[in-house]
Every structure is written in C-alpha cells, then in structure tokens.
Amino acid sequence: MAQDGAAIFKQNCTACHMIGKRLVGPDLTGVTEKQSDEWLRKFIRSSQSVIKSGDPAAVALFEEFNKTPMPDFPLTDAELTAVLGYLGGFGKPAASASAAPPPPPPAPMVFTEADVEQGRALFQHRTSGGGPTCVSCHHVTDKGVVDGGLLAKDLTHVAGRIGDQGIVGILGAPPFPAMAAAYNGPTALSEKEIHALTAFLVHADKNTATAEAGGMDAMLLWGFVGLLVILLGVALVWARRLRKSVRHDIDARQLRTI
Numbered sequence: 661m662a663q664d665g666a667a668i669f670k671q672n673c674t675a676c677h678m679i680g681k682r683l684v685g686p687d688l689t690g691v692t693e694k695q696s697d698e699w700l701r702k703f704i705r706s707s708q709s710v711i712k713s714g715d716p717a718a719v720a721l722f723e724e725f726n727k728t729p730m731p732d733f734p735l736t737d738a739e740l741t742a743v744l745g746y747l748g749g750f751g752k753p754a755a756s757a758s759a760a761p762p763p764p765p766p767a768p769m770v771f772t773e774a775d776v777e778q779g780r781a782l783f784q785h786r787t788s789g790g791g792p793t794c795v796s797c798h799h800v801t802d803k804g805v806v807d808g809g810l811l812a813k814d815l816t817h818v819a820g821r822i823g824d825q826g827i828v829g830i831l832g833a834p835p836f837p838a839m840a841a842a843y844n845g846p847t848a849l850s851e852k853e854i855h856a857l858t859a860f861l862v863h864a865d866k867n868t869a870t871a872e873a874g875g876m877d878a879m880l881l882w883g884f885v886g887l888l889v890i891l892l893g894v895a896l897v898w899a900r901r902l903r904k905s906v907r908h909d910i911d912a913r914q915l916r917t918i
C-alpha cells in the first residue's frame with residue numbers, strides 16, 4: 661500500500677510538492693495531522709471546488725500560493741488511501757521546523773528576448789527529445805504563432821494564472837496524463853527548453869494583455885467612425901431628396917399640358 665502511495669505521489673504530485681520543502685505547492689509534511697481525511701480526499705480530487713465552497717483553510721492556502729490552482733486528480737478511493745498513507749508516514753513536522761520561518765519564495769526568473777524567441781520556435785516545433793509540438797494540443801495568441809490545437813487549454817494567459825514557477829513545475833514533470841505521455845523518458849524536455857518555453861508563455865501573457873486592451877479601444881473607435889460615415893451618408897441622401905418634392909417632375913409635366 662505504502663509502495664503504491666509512493667508511486668502515485670511520485671507520478672502525480674512531485675511536479676509541485678516535496679516532503680520537507682515548499683515548491684509550487686506547500687510542503688506536505690504532517691498534512692494528514694493538519695487536515696481531516698475527508699477534507700484531504702475532497703481537496704485532492706477537486707481543490708477548486710473545496711476553495712469555491714468557501715472552506716477557510718483552503719481559501720487561505722490558495723491565497724498564500726498566489727492563486728496557483730492545483731489540478732484535479734480523479735483518484736479512486738483505494739489510490740487516495742494509498743497516497744494519504746504514504747503522506748501520513750512523514751508524521752508531524754518537527755517542532756523546530758514548524759517554528760522556523762517559511763523559506764522565502766523562489767527568486768524571480770530572468771528571461772531575455774532570445775529566450776522568448778527560442779521558446780516561441782520551440783512551441784511550434786518538435787522538441788530535442790522528439791516529443792510532439794505544443795501547438796498540436798494548445799493554442800497561444802501571440803504574433804508569429806500559428807493557430808494551435810483545442811485538445812488542451814489555451815495557454816495565452818497560463819503564466820498569469822500559475823506563474824513562471826508553476827509552468828516550470830508542470831513542464832519538468834507533467835501532472836496531466838496526455839502531457840506526461842508526450843514528454844516522458846527520452847522525450848522529456850530539457851532544462852533549457854523549459855526555461856525558453858516559460859519565457860515565451862510569460863511574454864505571451866503580458867503581450868496579449870496589452871494588445872487586447874488596445875484592440876478594444878481600436879474597435880470602439882472604428883465603430884464610432886463607421887457610425888459617423890453612415891449618418892453622413894443618410895444626411896446627404898435626405899438633403900438631395902428634400903430639395904425638390906417627389907412629385908416635382910410630374911407636376912411640371914402636368915402644368916405644361918394644361
């Protein structure tokens with residue numbers, strides 16, 4: 661059982677969680693003492709529904725982790741028992757550990773223009789390991805990027821949602837089955853590729869945020885200009901039509917025959 665739990669944890673959770681260290685998600689040392697079995701099962705299956713239900717512990721955690729969503733894990737009861745058994749094996753946090761201040765958040769990542777360019781290219785081409793292209797499953801709205809697949813989420817604003825560390829965690833050990841299958845073993849992404857792809861996604865998030873705002877203004881402006889043109893056209897037509905009565909020609913002809 662504990663063996664299974666360790667395997668399930670390694671496969672699904674280590675992208676974001678470590679025992680004894682804060683990563684994308686919290687250090688899970690002693691979590692089985694902190695939360696009830698029922699709470700943990702619900703949270704692992706669908707953390708967002710626990711958070712949306714207003715559960716104070718879940719909401720506080722979500723805020724503390726900058727609203728990084730933990731993906732849903734549709735694990736069976738037996739699998740959950742195994743994972744929780746595994747986590748329970750690590751017991752309470754040591755008294756000294758709980759007294760120590762939490763480790764500082766990871767240093768902000770630095771991206772160059774070259775990283776962004778490389779990431780944009782990588783997103784649309786096979787990776788060094790021969791894995792599929794990201795665009796075959798994901799769309800990103802950015803200049804120079806072809807329309808992507810709709811199989812998985814649009815990644816245009818993923819950086820805003822989960823942060824650069826969240827992306828690095830996911831690409832290093834994809835917690836989603838479709839992606840895990842695509843980038844596993846020999847096709848795994850290299851650290852350099854992950855850095856470049858993260859740079860590109862951070863860029864896309866910022867870039868389209870401003871482009872979309874600009875686009876909105878332009879649309880309003882052109883809508884207004886279009887309306888003016890139509891009003892002007894209508895005014896011109898009416899001006900011409902009103903100059904003479906519609907029956908003017910007929911009246912003139914009739915008058916001549918009298």
Ligand code: HEC
Pocket residue numbers: 668669672673674675676677684685686688691694695700703704707721722723725726727728729730731733743829830835
């Ligand atoms: C993509 C990153 C990610 C993955 C993968 C992930 N988690 Fe999480 N987890 C988080 C984040 C972030 C939080 C903090 C709450 C939040 O932001 O939603 C969290 C919180 C938790 C908590 C609550 C901790 C506490 O202190 O109460 C538990 C329990 C947990 N995760 C278990 C798991 C298990 C088990 C797995 C694997 C089946 C897993 N997580 C996979 C990111 C992740």
Ligand code: HEC
Pocket residue numbers: 783787792793794795796797798811812813814815818821822827830831836838839842849857
């Ligand atoms: C075989 C299809 C497939 C390919 C190829 C793929 N992904 Fe994914 N990806 C998924 C699926 C499925 C998810 C889970 C979320 C969803 O259902 O959209 C996901 C999730 C993600 C997430 C987390 C999204 C979020 O909002 O939490 C990121 C980031 C991501 N992928 C990046 C990439 C990058 C970068 C590449 C290229 C190296 C890539 N993916 C290639 C299928 C794919």
